[in-house]
Amino acid sequence: MAFELPKLQYAYDSLEPHIDSKTMEIHHTKHHAAYVNNLNNALAGTGNENKKLEDLMASISSLPAAVRNNGGGHYNHSLFWEIMKPNGGGNPTGDLADAINRYFGSYDKLKETLSNAGLTRFGSGWAWLVVKGSELVVTSTPNQDNPLMDVADVKGTPILGIDVWEHAYYLKYQNRRNEYLSAIWNVLNWEEISRRFKLAIH
Protein backbone atom coordinates (compact mmCIF):
# COMPACT_ATOMS: atom_id res chain seq x y z
CA MET A 1 0.00 0.00 0.00
CA ALA A 2 1.56 3.21 -1.14
CA PHE A 3 1.78 6.37 0.94
CA GLU A 4 -0.80 9.03 0.12
CA LEU A 5 -0.93 12.80 0.33
CA PRO A 6 -3.18 13.59 3.32
CA LYS A 7 -6.07 16.01 2.89
CA LEU A 8 -5.92 19.25 4.85
CA GLN A 9 -8.60 19.79 7.50
CA TYR A 10 -8.96 23.45 6.50
CA ALA A 11 -9.00 25.58 3.35
CA TYR A 12 -5.77 26.93 1.84
CA ASP A 13 -6.85 30.50 2.50
CA SER A 14 -7.93 29.93 6.09
CA LEU A 15 -4.53 30.63 7.67
CA GLU A 16 -4.45 34.11 6.10
CA PRO A 17 -2.95 36.59 6.72
CA HIS A 18 -0.26 34.66 8.62
CA ILE A 19 0.30 32.08 5.90
CA ASP A 20 -1.03 33.02 2.47
CA SER A 21 -3.28 30.86 0.34
CA LYS A 22 -0.87 30.54 -2.58
CA THR A 23 1.94 29.35 -0.32
CA MET A 24 -0.34 26.77 1.31
CA GLU A 25 -1.55 25.45 -2.03
CA ILE A 26 1.91 25.08 -3.59
CA HIS A 27 3.36 23.74 -0.35
CA HIS A 28 0.71 21.02 -0.10
CA THR A 29 -0.03 20.12 -3.73
CA LYS A 30 3.50 20.49 -5.10
CA HIS A 31 6.15 20.14 -2.40
CA HIS A 32 4.42 17.64 -0.12
CA ALA A 33 2.97 15.71 -3.07
CA ALA A 34 6.46 15.39 -4.57
CA TYR A 35 7.81 13.94 -1.31
CA VAL A 36 5.02 11.35 -1.28
CA ASN A 37 5.59 10.36 -4.93
CA ASN A 38 9.34 10.23 -4.56
CA LEU A 39 9.04 8.19 -1.36
CA ASN A 40 6.79 5.64 -3.04
CA ASN A 41 9.24 5.41 -5.95
CA ALA A 42 12.20 5.02 -3.60
CA LEU A 43 10.50 2.20 -1.68
CA ALA A 44 9.05 0.31 -4.66
CA GLY A 45 10.47 -3.19 -4.87
CA THR A 46 12.67 -2.87 -1.78
CA GLY A 47 10.50 -4.86 0.65
CA ASN A 48 10.03 -1.73 2.78
CA GLU A 49 6.82 -0.58 1.07
CA ASN A 50 4.56 -1.64 3.94
CA LYS A 51 6.65 -0.36 6.81
CA LYS A 52 5.32 2.43 8.98
CA LEU A 53 6.90 5.82 8.41
CA GLU A 54 8.03 5.92 12.06
CA ASP A 55 9.84 2.59 11.65
CA LEU A 56 11.60 3.79 8.51
CA MET A 57 12.75 6.90 10.41
CA ALA A 58 14.17 4.81 13.27
CA SER A 59 16.56 2.98 10.92
CA ILE A 60 17.07 5.76 8.40
CA SER A 61 20.89 5.53 8.53
CA SER A 62 20.69 2.14 6.79
CA LEU A 63 18.28 3.31 4.07
CA PRO A 64 18.96 5.23 0.82
CA ALA A 65 19.14 9.04 0.86
CA ALA A 66 15.92 9.18 -1.18
CA VAL A 67 14.03 7.50 1.68
CA ARG A 68 15.58 9.83 4.24
CA ASN A 69 14.79 12.96 2.22
CA ASN A 70 11.32 12.04 1.00
CA GLY A 71 10.21 9.95 3.98
CA GLY A 72 11.25 12.80 6.24
CA GLY A 73 9.52 15.24 3.91
CA HIS A 74 6.28 13.25 4.05
CA TYR A 75 6.35 12.79 7.84
CA ASN A 76 7.30 16.39 8.59
CA HIS A 77 4.72 18.01 6.36
CA SER A 78 1.94 15.67 7.55
CA LEU A 79 2.68 16.79 11.11
CA PHE A 80 3.01 20.44 10.10
CA TRP A 81 -0.50 20.62 8.58
CA GLU A 82 -2.04 19.09 11.70
CA ILE A 83 -0.40 21.34 14.25
CA MET A 84 -1.88 24.40 12.55
CA LYS A 85 -5.51 25.53 12.25
CA PRO A 86 -7.51 28.63 11.35
CA ASN A 87 -8.04 30.99 14.31
CA GLY A 88 -5.39 29.11 16.25
CA GLY A 89 -2.81 30.47 18.61
CA GLY A 90 -3.51 31.44 22.17
CA ASN A 91 -1.79 29.64 25.00
CA PRO A 92 -1.25 25.95 25.64
CA THR A 93 -3.18 24.59 28.63
CA GLY A 94 -3.17 21.66 31.04
CA ASP A 95 -0.26 19.22 31.37
CA LEU A 96 1.50 20.62 28.31
CA ALA A 97 1.39 24.16 29.74
CA ASP A 98 2.82 22.80 33.01
CA ALA A 99 5.62 20.99 31.18
CA ILE A 100 6.43 24.12 29.14
CA ASN A 101 6.67 26.16 32.34
CA ARG A 102 8.81 23.51 33.95
CA TYR A 103 11.32 23.09 31.11
CA PHE A 104 11.36 26.60 29.62
CA GLY A 105 10.21 28.85 32.47
CA SER A 106 7.26 30.29 30.56
CA TYR A 107 5.35 30.10 27.30
CA ASP A 108 7.07 33.29 26.13
CA LYS A 109 10.44 31.71 26.78
CA LEU A 110 9.46 28.64 24.72
CA LYS A 111 8.39 30.93 21.87
CA GLU A 112 11.71 32.71 22.01
CA THR A 113 13.73 29.47 22.12
CA LEU A 114 11.84 27.75 19.31
CA SER A 115 11.81 30.86 17.10
CA ASN A 116 15.53 31.22 17.63
CA ALA A 117 16.09 27.57 16.67
CA GLY A 118 14.23 28.26 13.42
CA LEU A 119 16.03 31.53 12.76
CA THR A 120 19.52 30.11 13.27
CA ARG A 121 19.02 26.94 11.21
CA PHE A 122 21.27 27.82 8.27
CA GLY A 123 19.86 26.69 4.93
CA SER A 124 16.77 24.49 4.79
CA GLY A 125 15.32 22.62 7.75
CA TRP A 126 12.93 22.42 10.67
CA ALA A 127 12.65 23.70 14.25
CA TRP A 128 11.11 21.24 16.72
CA LEU A 129 9.52 20.92 20.12
CA VAL A 130 10.34 17.37 21.16
CA VAL A 131 9.37 14.98 23.95
CA LYS A 132 12.61 13.31 24.95
CA GLY A 133 11.94 10.71 27.65
CA SER A 134 10.06 12.75 30.23
CA GLU A 135 11.51 16.09 29.11
CA LEU A 136 10.52 18.78 26.64
CA VAL A 137 13.37 20.08 24.47
CA VAL A 138 13.83 22.36 21.47
CA THR A 139 16.07 21.38 18.57
CA SER A 140 16.43 21.91 14.83
CA THR A 141 17.31 19.57 11.97
CA PRO A 142 18.70 20.14 8.47
CA ASN A 143 16.69 19.56 5.28
CA GLN A 144 13.94 16.96 5.90
CA ASP A 145 15.57 15.21 8.85
CA ASN A 146 13.56 14.93 12.07
CA PRO A 147 14.03 13.83 15.69
CA LEU A 148 12.60 10.35 14.97
CA MET A 149 15.61 9.59 12.79
CA ASP A 150 18.49 7.60 14.23
CA VAL A 151 20.84 10.19 12.70
CA ALA A 152 19.34 13.15 14.62
CA ASP A 153 21.48 15.02 17.18
CA VAL A 154 18.48 15.21 19.53
CA LYS A 155 16.23 12.15 19.32
CA GLY A 156 12.67 11.97 20.59
CA THR A 157 9.05 12.42 19.55
CA PRO A 158 8.32 15.70 17.77
CA ILE A 159 5.05 17.31 18.89
CA LEU A 160 5.45 20.65 17.11
CA GLY A 161 7.48 21.31 13.96
CA ILE A 162 8.07 24.55 12.09
CA ASP A 163 9.16 24.35 8.45
CA VAL A 164 11.94 26.85 7.77
CA TRP A 165 12.64 25.90 4.19
CA GLU A 166 12.38 29.11 2.17
CA HIS A 167 9.41 27.62 0.27
CA ALA A 168 7.41 27.77 3.52
CA TYR A 169 7.48 31.57 3.61
CA TYR A 170 9.21 33.15 0.63
CA LEU A 171 6.16 34.28 -1.38
CA LYS A 172 4.89 36.33 1.56
CA TYR A 173 7.92 37.08 3.72
CA GLN A 174 10.88 36.76 1.28
CA ASN A 175 14.13 37.09 3.29
CA ARG A 176 12.26 37.95 6.52
CA ARG A 177 12.20 34.51 8.14
CA ASN A 178 11.91 36.26 11.51
CA GLU A 179 8.50 37.70 10.56
CA TYR A 180 7.23 34.28 9.47
CA LEU A 181 8.45 32.84 12.77
CA SER A 182 6.55 35.53 14.70
CA ALA A 183 3.37 35.02 12.69
CA ILE A 184 3.13 31.25 12.91
CA TRP A 185 2.20 31.34 16.62
CA ASN A 186 -1.17 32.79 15.54
CA VAL A 187 -2.14 29.60 13.71
CA LEU A 188 -0.87 26.90 16.07
CA ASN A 189 -3.34 24.18 17.03
CA TRP A 190 -2.62 23.63 20.73
CA GLU A 191 -5.28 20.91 21.08
CA GLU A 192 -3.41 18.80 18.54
CA ILE A 193 0.01 19.60 20.03
CA SER A 194 -1.35 18.61 23.50
CA ARG A 195 -2.76 15.39 22.07
CA ARG A 196 0.65 14.51 20.64
CA PHE A 197 2.30 15.46 23.94
CA LYS A 198 0.07 13.06 25.91
CA LEU A 199 0.81 10.20 23.50
CA ALA A 200 4.54 10.82 23.65
CA ILE A 201 5.11 11.43 27.34
CA HIS A 202 5.66 8.45 29.62
Place this chain on the structure above:
Amino acid sequence: MSFELPKLPYALNALEPVISQKTLEFHYGKHHQAYVNNLNNLVPGTKFENASLETIIKEADGGIFNNGAQVWNHTFFFNSLAPDAGGEPSGTLADAIKKDFGSFAEFKEKFSKAAVTLFGSGWAWLVKNGEGKLEIVQEPNAGNPLRKGLTPVLTCDVWEHAYYLDYQNRRPDFVESFWKLVDWKTVGARF
Protein backbone atom coordinates in the same frame (compact mmCIF):
# COMPACT_ATOMS: atom_id res chain seq x y z
CA MET B 1 38.83 47.15 6.89
CA SER B 2 35.42 45.71 6.34
CA PHE B 3 33.83 43.61 3.62
CA GLU B 4 31.66 45.38 1.09
CA LEU B 5 28.82 44.41 -1.19
CA PRO B 6 30.26 44.50 -4.72
CA LYS B 7 28.30 46.38 -7.38
CA LEU B 8 26.18 44.31 -9.74
CA PRO B 9 27.58 44.45 -13.30
CA TYR B 10 24.06 45.08 -14.70
CA ALA B 11 20.76 46.74 -13.74
CA LEU B 12 18.34 44.95 -11.40
CA ASN B 13 15.86 44.46 -14.25
CA ALA B 14 18.49 43.44 -16.81
CA LEU B 15 18.03 39.69 -16.38
CA GLU B 16 14.27 39.71 -16.96
CA PRO B 17 12.35 37.60 -17.77
CA VAL B 18 14.64 34.77 -16.61
CA ILE B 19 15.28 36.40 -13.22
CA SER B 20 12.83 39.12 -12.24
CA GLN B 21 13.78 42.50 -10.85
CA LYS B 22 11.96 41.60 -7.64
CA THR B 23 14.03 38.45 -7.20
CA LEU B 24 17.27 40.38 -7.76
CA GLU B 25 16.18 43.15 -5.38
CA PHE B 26 15.89 40.57 -2.63
CA HIS B 27 18.67 38.24 -3.69
CA TYR B 28 21.28 40.94 -4.15
CA GLY B 29 19.86 43.76 -2.03
CA LYS B 30 18.79 41.68 0.98
CA HIS B 31 20.39 38.20 1.01
CA HIS B 32 23.82 39.10 -0.40
CA GLN B 33 23.88 42.30 1.67
CA ALA B 34 22.93 40.38 4.84
CA TYR B 35 25.83 37.95 4.36
CA VAL B 36 28.19 40.94 4.06
CA ASN B 37 26.73 42.59 7.18
CA ASN B 38 26.75 39.37 9.20
CA LEU B 39 30.36 38.69 8.25
CA ASN B 40 31.39 42.21 9.27
CA ASN B 41 29.69 41.67 12.63
CA LEU B 42 31.32 38.28 13.19
CA VAL B 43 35.00 38.79 12.31
CA PRO B 44 36.14 41.58 14.67
CA GLY B 45 38.37 40.12 17.38
CA THR B 46 38.89 36.85 15.50
CA LYS B 47 41.89 35.76 13.45
CA PHE B 48 39.79 36.40 10.34
CA GLU B 49 39.47 40.13 10.97
CA ASN B 50 41.81 41.00 8.11
CA ALA B 51 41.58 37.75 6.20
CA SER B 52 40.54 37.40 2.58
CA LEU B 53 37.28 35.67 1.71
CA GLU B 54 39.36 32.84 0.20
CA THR B 55 41.17 32.30 3.51
CA ILE B 56 37.85 32.35 5.35
CA ILE B 57 36.44 29.77 2.93
CA LYS B 58 39.46 27.49 3.41
CA GLU B 59 39.92 27.85 7.17
CA ALA B 60 36.84 29.17 8.99
CA ASP B 61 33.89 27.27 10.43
CA GLY B 62 30.39 28.09 11.68
CA GLY B 63 28.93 31.53 11.06
CA ILE B 64 32.14 33.07 9.72
CA PHE B 65 32.45 30.32 7.10
CA ASN B 66 28.74 30.42 6.21
CA ASN B 67 28.59 34.16 5.72
CA GLY B 68 32.05 34.54 4.18
CA ALA B 69 31.44 31.76 1.67
CA GLN B 70 27.99 33.12 0.83
CA VAL B 71 29.49 36.57 0.10
CA TRP B 72 32.01 34.97 -2.28
CA ASN B 73 29.48 32.55 -3.84
CA HIS B 74 26.93 35.24 -4.61
CA THR B 75 29.50 37.61 -6.12
CA PHE B 76 30.78 34.76 -8.28
CA PHE B 77 27.22 33.75 -9.27
CA PHE B 78 26.05 37.26 -10.15
CA ASN B 79 29.25 37.88 -12.12
CA SER B 80 28.63 34.67 -14.11
CA LEU B 81 25.44 36.15 -15.55
CA ALA B 82 24.70 38.86 -18.10
CA PRO B 83 21.78 40.11 -20.16
CA ASP B 84 21.76 38.87 -23.78
CA ALA B 85 24.23 36.12 -22.91
CA GLY B 86 23.87 32.35 -23.10
CA GLY B 87 24.81 30.32 -26.12
CA GLU B 88 27.97 28.24 -25.95
CA PRO B 89 31.55 28.85 -24.81
CA SER B 90 34.36 29.16 -27.32
CA GLY B 91 38.13 28.75 -27.26
CA THR B 92 39.99 26.72 -24.64
CA LEU B 93 36.98 26.31 -22.34
CA ALA B 94 34.91 24.88 -25.21
CA ASP B 95 37.76 22.47 -26.01
CA ALA B 96 38.08 21.40 -22.37
CA ILE B 97 34.32 20.82 -22.06
CA LYS B 98 34.40 18.64 -25.18
CA LYS B 99 37.38 16.72 -23.86
CA ASP B 100 36.04 16.16 -20.33
CA PHE B 101 32.28 15.76 -20.96
CA GLY B 102 32.06 14.62 -24.59
CA SER B 103 30.07 17.62 -25.80
CA PHE B 104 28.58 20.90 -24.61
CA ALA B 105 25.13 19.25 -24.55
CA GLU B 106 26.37 16.46 -22.28
CA PHE B 107 28.04 18.97 -19.97
CA LYS B 108 24.88 21.04 -19.79
CA GLU B 109 22.77 18.02 -18.98
CA LYS B 110 25.13 16.86 -16.25
CA PHE B 111 25.42 20.32 -14.66
CA SER B 112 21.64 20.81 -14.79
CA LYS B 113 21.11 17.43 -13.13
CA ALA B 114 23.51 18.39 -10.34
CA ALA B 115 21.60 21.66 -9.82
CA VAL B 116 18.15 20.06 -9.89
CA THR B 117 18.95 17.09 -7.63
CA LEU B 118 20.83 18.92 -4.87
CA PHE B 119 18.50 18.34 -1.92
CA GLY B 120 17.83 21.42 0.22
CA SER B 121 19.81 24.64 -0.17
CA GLY B 122 23.10 24.83 -2.02
CA TRP B 123 25.09 25.32 -5.21
CA ALA B 124 26.04 23.42 -8.36
CA TRP B 125 29.58 24.10 -9.58
CA LEU B 126 31.75 23.60 -12.62
CA VAL B 127 35.31 23.38 -11.28
CA LYS B 128 38.85 22.70 -12.48
CA ASN B 129 40.68 20.10 -10.44
CA GLY B 130 44.40 19.84 -9.61
CA GLU B 131 45.13 18.07 -12.91
CA GLY B 132 43.38 20.79 -14.91
CA LYS B 133 40.38 18.54 -15.63
CA LEU B 134 36.82 19.91 -15.45
CA GLU B 135 34.38 18.40 -12.95
CA ILE B 136 30.85 19.09 -11.72
CA VAL B 137 30.28 19.15 -7.96
CA GLN B 138 27.35 19.85 -5.62
CA GLU B 139 27.85 21.81 -2.41
CA PRO B 140 25.18 22.12 0.31
CA ASN B 141 24.27 25.43 1.96
CA ALA B 142 27.29 27.80 1.79
CA GLY B 143 29.69 25.14 0.47
CA ASN B 144 32.46 26.28 -1.86
CA PRO B 145 34.85 24.02 -3.83
CA LEU B 146 37.91 26.16 -2.93
CA ARG B 147 37.84 24.41 0.42
CA LYS B 148 38.65 21.12 -1.36
CA GLY B 149 41.40 22.63 -3.50
CA LEU B 150 39.20 22.90 -6.60
CA THR B 151 38.99 26.03 -8.77
CA PRO B 152 35.44 27.32 -9.41
CA VAL B 153 34.61 28.18 -13.02
CA LEU B 154 30.79 28.51 -13.00
CA THR B 155 28.05 28.18 -10.38
CA CYS B 156 24.27 28.09 -10.10
CA ASP B 157 22.54 29.10 -6.85
CA VAL B 158 19.78 26.61 -6.06
CA TRP B 159 18.71 27.99 -2.69
CA GLU B 160 14.96 28.44 -3.05
CA HIS B 161 15.37 32.21 -2.63
CA ALA B 162 17.18 32.25 -6.01
CA TYR B 163 14.03 31.27 -7.91
CA TYR B 164 10.97 30.99 -5.68
CA LEU B 165 9.31 34.31 -6.59
CA ASP B 166 9.65 33.50 -10.29
CA TYR B 167 9.41 29.69 -10.48
CA GLN B 168 8.11 28.50 -7.04
CA ASN B 169 8.69 24.73 -6.77
CA ARG B 170 9.78 24.44 -10.41
CA ARG B 171 13.54 24.39 -9.92
CA PRO B 172 14.09 22.51 -13.22
CA ASP B 173 12.51 25.44 -15.11
CA PHE B 174 14.81 27.90 -13.35
CA VAL B 175 17.90 25.85 -14.16
CA GLU B 176 16.85 25.48 -17.80
CA SER B 177 16.41 29.27 -18.06
CA PHE B 178 19.68 29.94 -16.22
CA TRP B 179 21.61 28.86 -19.34
CA LYS B 180 20.21 31.88 -21.23
CA LEU B 181 22.10 34.16 -18.85
CA VAL B 182 25.49 32.46 -18.55
CA ASP B 183 28.17 34.91 -19.62
CA TRP B 184 30.65 32.58 -21.32
CA LYS B 185 33.14 35.43 -21.88
CA THR B 186 33.59 35.88 -18.12
CA VAL B 187 33.41 32.17 -17.42
CA GLY B 188 35.93 31.37 -20.16
CA ALA B 189 38.32 34.03 -18.85
CA ARG B 190 38.19 32.44 -15.38
CA PHE B 191 39.09 29.10 -16.90
